Amino acid sequence: MFCQNVSIIPTSAPPGNACTVSAQALLGDLACQARETPDAWLIVDDGHGNPIGIVGANDICRRVDSRSPAERSRWMRTPVETAIKGHLRFDLIADGQTKSSMDADLQHCTVVSKDGALMALVTPQDVLVSWKSIETMIDQAQNDHVTALPTRFVFETHLRAECARGRRDHHSVAVILVDINKFKRINDQFGHAAGDAVLKAIGQALRETFRSYDLVSRFGGDKFAILCSGCRPGEIDRTINRVRGGLEKLQFSTSIPRPVPTVSIGACVAHDLDQIDRPEHIIETADECLHFAKREGRNRSFSSESGVESVAVC
Numbered sequence: 001m002f003c004q005n006v007s008i009i010p011t012s013a014p015p016g017n018a019c020t021v022s023a024q025a026l027l028g029d030l031a032c033q034a035r036e037t038p039d040a041w042l043i044v045d046d047g048h049g050n051p052i053g054i055v056g057a058n059d060i061c062r063r064v065d066s067r068s069p070a071e072r073s074r075w076m077r078t079p080v081e082t083a084i085k086g087h088l089r090f091d092l093i094a095d096g097q098t099k100s101s102m103d104a105d106l107q108h109c110t111v112v113s114k115d116g117a118l119m120a121l122v123t124p125q126d127v128l129v130s131w132k133s134i135e136t137m138i139d140q141a142q143n144d145h146v147t148a149l150p151t152r153f154v155f156e157t158h159l160r161a162e163c164a165r166g167r168r169d170h171h172s173v174a175v176i177l178v179d180i181n182k183f184k185r186i187n188d189q190f191g192h193a194a195g196d197a198v199l200k201a202i203g204q205a206l207r208e209t210f211r212s213y214d215l216v217s218r219f220g221g222d223k224f225a226i227l228c229s230g231c232r233p234g235e236i237d238r239t240i241n242r243v244r245g246g247l248e249k250l251q252f253s254t255s256i257p258r259p260v261p262t263v264s265i266g267a268c269v270a271h272d273l274d275q276i277d278r279p280e281h282i283i284e285t286a287d288e289c290l291h292f293a294k295r296e297g298r299n300r301s302f303s304s305e306s307g308v309e310s311v312a313v314c
Contacts, residue, residue: 020045021080023052027064028076034060044084053084063212071212078213081161144218146196147203155217155225159279162229166273172307173279174236174269175286176226178206178243181262181298183222190257198256202247202263209246225283233308236269240301265301266290272307 020043021030034040034057044053060083063075142154150158159175166173180202187195199222206224207216219225228239243265250260266289268282276282289302296302 019043021055022047023079023081025080026076027060027078027080027083030057030060030080031064031076033057034064042080044080046081052081055080055083059083066212068212074211074213079165082158082165082213144203146199147218148200149203149207149224150215150217152217152219152225155215155219155227156280156283158215159227159282162227163270163273163276163279163282166229166270171229172231172269172271173273173282174228174231174239174267175282176228176236176240176243176265176267177219177283177286177290178202178224178226179264179266179290179294180222181264181294183261186257186261194257198261201250201253201256205246205250206243209242231269231271233271233305236267236303236305240265240267240303244301262299264290264293264298266293267301267303269303269305270307271305275307 019041023044023046030042038058038061040057042055042057043051044055046052060080063078063083064072066072066075142151143149144151159173162173165171180198183195183198186198199218203216203218203224206226210216210226210228213229215227217225217227226243231239244263247263250256253260266286268285268289270276270282285304285306289304293300293302
């Protein structure tokens with residue numbers, strides 16, 4: 001890698017390194033810095049000296065400059081950890097080493113920057129993470145190639161982070177599963193290109209239905225998963241109706257075969273995350289609701305809410 005005017009800054013130096021931010025730093029607090037250096041990259045620290053990801057200043061700007069005032073306000077109050085594109089992991093242990101002896105954290109990493117912009121991260125294991133060179137590869141690995149939506153891996157990673165934040169901030173977390181009914185028939189009758197067109201159209205319709213800070217992903221096959229936060233008791237039914245309303249617009253689309261397929265929906269809202277032993281439980285409950293909807297004849301929706309009494313008490 002050839003760079004001019006490159007500076008190498010050990011992160012064990014006194015605080016003030018502009019390349020590192022806390023995972024709990026609010027996007028609104030970073031907005032001014034991000035606008036001044038929109039091409040910069042920031043290492044996100046989990047608060048204990050461990051690097052958990054890298055976020056681009058342009059991603060911060062895109063969120064806090066949302067056209068919707070409500071969504072803009074929400075993003076301003078959201079921790080930077082939600083904007084991480086790819087999570088870093090330094091848990092590989094070489095022969096003869098223990099996890100404690102590795103100390104693969106920010107205090108023992110080296111930041112390589114150019115004109116204040118992050119170029120690379122060097123770990124104690126001599127691993128060079130050049131974010132600019134691998135960003136495209138990470139995008140391809142984390143986004144489904146048909147729908148361009150995040151993959152199941154990304155969804156589950158964000159679910160764990162959102163559940164942890166829900167416990168801290170006392171807000172609900174909801175998972176909505178959307179399954180295309182009789183999708184195999186589309187592939188068999190019209191071919192896989194037509195099936196891909198249906199997946200892409202439904203994925204786009206779902207993305208347009210939800211808020212910018214909700215995560216819409218392709219969960220696998222003909223199933224989509226949506227991660228929402230801050231749902232009030234009973235509000236999930238209105239959200240599901242919004243989903244159906246958005247998908248009904250596909251009746252006017254000329255890019256997918258007729259008849260436009262229907263969907264079955266299952267949802268679970270956890271209002272008190274302290275009652276959830278593991279984040280996957282929310283997915284499993286939503287999946288049970290989805291299977292119930294399909295057993296009852298498809299083109300139906302069922303939801304489950306837990307911890308409603310905790311909200312009432314608060």
